[in-house]
Amino acid sequence: MQPAVELIRDSHELMDPPFEWIELGLASALVLLVAVALWLGIRWYRRRRRARLESPARIASERLWKIEPGAMPARELFRELHATLVEYLTARGGFAAVKLTSPEIANAFDAAGFGESAELAAFLKDSDHVRFSASIDSVAGRESIRQCRAIIERVEERRRHAV
Numbered sequence: 738m739q740p741a742v743e744l745i746r747d748s749h750e751l752m753d754p755p756f757e758w759i760e761l762g763l764a765s766a767l768v769l770l771v772a773v774a775l776w777l778g779i780r781w782y783r784r785r786r787r788a789r790l791e792s793p794a795r796i797a798s799e800r801l802w803k804i805e806p807g808a809m810p811a812r813e814l815f816r817e818l819h820a821t822l823v824e825y826l827t828a829r830g831g832f833a834a835v836k837l838t839s840p841e842i843a844n845a846f847d848a849a850g851f852g853e854s855a856e857l858a859a860f861l862k863d864s865d866h867v868r869f870s871a872s873i874d875s876v877a878g879r880e881s882i883r884q885c886r887a888i889i890e891r892v893e894e895r896r897r898h899a900v
Contacts, residue, residue: 793828794893797821801886806879815867818885822860825889829896839865851892860884 800821806814823842826834832845839861843854863881 793825794889796828797825797889798886801882801889804882806882811867815864815881818881819861819864819868822885822888826892829892851895856884856891857888860888 800817804814804817809817823834826832826842826846830845830849830851832849834842834845837845840858842861843858846854846857860881
């Protein structure tokens with residue numbers, strides 16, 4: 738059996754690839770790696786910079802200015818006001834307001850040190866009433882938007898004095 742193996746084996750030595758191809762492959766891989774790292778770094782920097790420029794208060798304020806009370810039904814109006822305020826509190830307050838009920842949001846608001854939550858609790862109660870009630874009373878849309886803005890301004894004022 739041994740002689741058959743010797744016949745199959747090639748008598749020539751294996752050739753090594755030319756040295757230039759190895760250098761070219763390593764250089765290409767290095768350039769590709771640097772390009773990907775640079776692209777990821779620039780992307781991270783831009784996102785970080787954009788996030789720094791767009792504060793939660795500014796985003797909430799822009800959303801509130803876009804709301805036109807007469808252009809939408811009261812239920813949609815309060816749904817948008819509630820979503821804006823809850824997303825703002827989640828971003829600014831350090832608690833997951835999106836996952837909390839209205840009373841839990843008011844308690845977390847107090848615990849976060851934003852002051853008295855009576856205005857917030859009243860707004861959330863009115864919001865819940867309009868969003869989930871079968872009968873909707875006449876609702877003052879502009880007043881609700883003003884109330885939502887006042888809550889956001891009060892939180893921002895407290896943040897400025899705390900820093």
